[in-house]
Amino acid sequence: MEWFTADGYWLSRLIFQRALAGIYLVAFLAAALQFRALIGERGMLPVPEFLRCTDWREAPGLFRLHYSDRFFAAVCWTGCALAVALIAGADSYVPLWAAMLLWLLPWALYLSIVQVGQIWYSFGWESLLLETGFLAVLLGNAGTAPPVLVLWLLRWVLFRVEFGAGMIKIRGDACWRKLTCLDFHHETQPMPGPLSWFFHRLPKPLHRVEVAANHVTQLLVPVLLFAPQPVASAAAGLMIATQLWLVLSGNFAWLNWVTITLALSAVDWSLVATPPAQSTPPLWYEVVVIAVTALVLVLSYRPARNLVSRRQVMNRSFDPLHLVNTYGAFGSISRVRLEIVVEGTDEQLLHPGTAWQEYGFHGKPGDPRRLPRQFAPYHLRLDWLMWFAALSPAYAQSWFGPFVERLLENDRDTLRLLRHNPFPDVPPAHIRARVYHYRYTTWRELRATGRWWHRTYVRDFIRPVSLGPSFLSPTRRP
Known part of the structure; x- marks a missing residue:
């Protein structure tokens, strides 16, 4: 099936995969260094107690089979090792099925961590990493061209991240509609960065321009992701620029970086690099990709309905595996810190x-x-x-x-x-x-x-x- 692959996006896939592996490394490292005090056996919210109060359907994962702090640490450090291997390009030197397994393992390990993380892991960037990481399993490796369906699904994730955030703002706090939210946000955001003081002290007219530009980037530009190239690349570029602005102005874990990584997958790099020789994907791979695409489309119904609902919710998972989620942030802004x-x-x-x-x-x-x-x-x-x-x-x-x-x-x-x-x-x-x-x-x-x-x-x-x-x-x- 000639329509199945997009040869020109081989470099987009490569950049996306290496960036995502880097985010996995940070996520597993943070889990390894912090879990004992937060959710360990003697932690503030111990995993064993959580497991006794819940069942498989609520939180499926590896720790249902066994939990100990030593085992949890082994899971974290194994995730780190897999992430390092993927950053180094290990998936390019193994058969397609093995490359998919290399990407499936960190997803399954991190899913298991999130499932028992309780309130410490209750934020949108956890689901975003899992949803993006699941789709990365299907992207293939250097031996095959990227499947078109998965590239579209990655844009669908990016669309929901940006458009969901835009809608929750425009429906929420009146200061977003009055363009005044940034008079407060840099001062009252959860964790300011070293430049946040300076961002806060920018002239108020510039804050108005920032908010207006944010509305354009989150409410109008995402639609252009589904336009032909080079329009889609330009839309992704605008999103990357906006996310880098957010990186400079605060600390939002890896939320901005996963969003940037998703946007990079939508950029057409064919003008700067010639595709290498790539083999025809095997039939079993095509069947798997098509089947998972159908599953994702079915699971997208509730998140899509949430986007247009007057009672829109932020950062909600509609399935226990976090395969398709809804996103959003700062629907209301604190005036006082x-x-x-x-x-x-x-x-x-x-x-x-x-x-x-x-x-x-x-x-x-x-x-x-x-x-x-x-x-x-x-x-x-x-x-x-x-x-x-x-x-x-x-x-x-x-x-x-x-x-x-x-x-x-x-x-x-x-x-x-x-x-x-x-x-x-x-x-x-x-x-x-x-x-x-x-x-x-x-x-x-x-x-x-x-x-x-x-x-x-x-x-x-x-x-x-x-x-x-x-x-x-x-x-x-x-």
């Missing part, structure tokens, strides 16, 4: 003059003099959830109590998630958490004080607690 500051003291008896020392986080704002760092595409899961906890204690109901308990124990794995532990030798006697209002300083304040943030105490998040019978129960709301 609230941050939880966690403090401890080694004093056994508390009094008005008790000296409290602050814990430092890697990514979330803390010390007003510390410029936020760039971590994306690496994802700091605890830092990200702390932002949500400040918005509403309900987001922290399941894990904040266990987090505090582990700080009171100087738990090694938990402390590895933090940048600074003020009690390196002896655990603190008491822990408290307080909510502060953070705002960016002005140029004048920055020059005078050296502070990037100004913060003001708002309220207690949890009052001082210590280990003992009266300790904050994990089931109680902070």
Whole structure:
């Protein structure tokens, strides 16, 4: 079937596959370095307890067969090794069936991690990586030309990512329609980057232009992905430029990078490289690709309906394997930045003059003099959830109590998630958490004080607690 392949997209596939393998590497590395404190056997939300409360239909995956921290670590590091092999092009040196297996393994391993990750893995970039990774299994290797159907399915994912995000904005917060959301967003986003302060200080008319350009890129340009070349390449190029702007202005894990990777697959590189000799794909491969394409189209019904629904939801998986999902972000924008500051003291008896020392986080704002760092595409899961906890204690109901308990124990794995532990030798006697209002300083304040943030105490998040019978129960709301 001559229509089945697109020889000119061999370089698009190559770039896409190597970029996706790099994202897999980051995802598995983040899981390996953070899981023990978050979901390990002694973690804040232990996997064994989650497995006892759920069944196969809710969360199918490898850990249904066996779970231990050592086994989970082996899964993560195996995923890292597979990702490195794919970055190096191992799939190009094996038969087609083996190349597909090389891409299927990291997808299955990461799916198993997401299925037991609970609230720590509840964000859209997890489903996006899984959906994109599943389609990558069908792209073939250097021995065969890329299948047209899979290339179209990748554009369908990209369309839903961009158009879904555009629709949730235009239907949501009025500031998107008034073009004023960026007056607040760079200051109140979950995890600012090193340039976010400067983006926030751009002139407000430029912010209006940014929002208007975002609407064009997310609501109009995605339709052009399905136009003939070079229009589709130009549309993908505009999306890449927009995503790079977002990369510079904040930390959004690998969300932007998967989106860029998807856009790269839509670019026609035939003008810059001549296709190598490629064999005719075997019949079994064509049958598999056509069958999976039909499955994806059937599963696309609910996500597509969600796109046009007045009750559109963001970042929802409609099947347990995350094969076809709906996406979106920032349907509403916070006007005020609230941050939880966690403090401890080694004093056994508390009094008005008790000296409290602050814990430092890697990514979330803390010390007003510390410029936020760039971590994306690496994802700091605890830092990200702390932002949500400040918005509403309900987001922290399941894990904040266990987090505090582990700080009171100087738990090694938990402390590895933090940048600074003020009690390196002896655990603190008491822990408290307080909510502060953070705002960016002005140029004048920055020059005078050296502070990037100004913060003001708002309220207690949890009052001082210590280990003992009266300790904050994990089931109680902070």
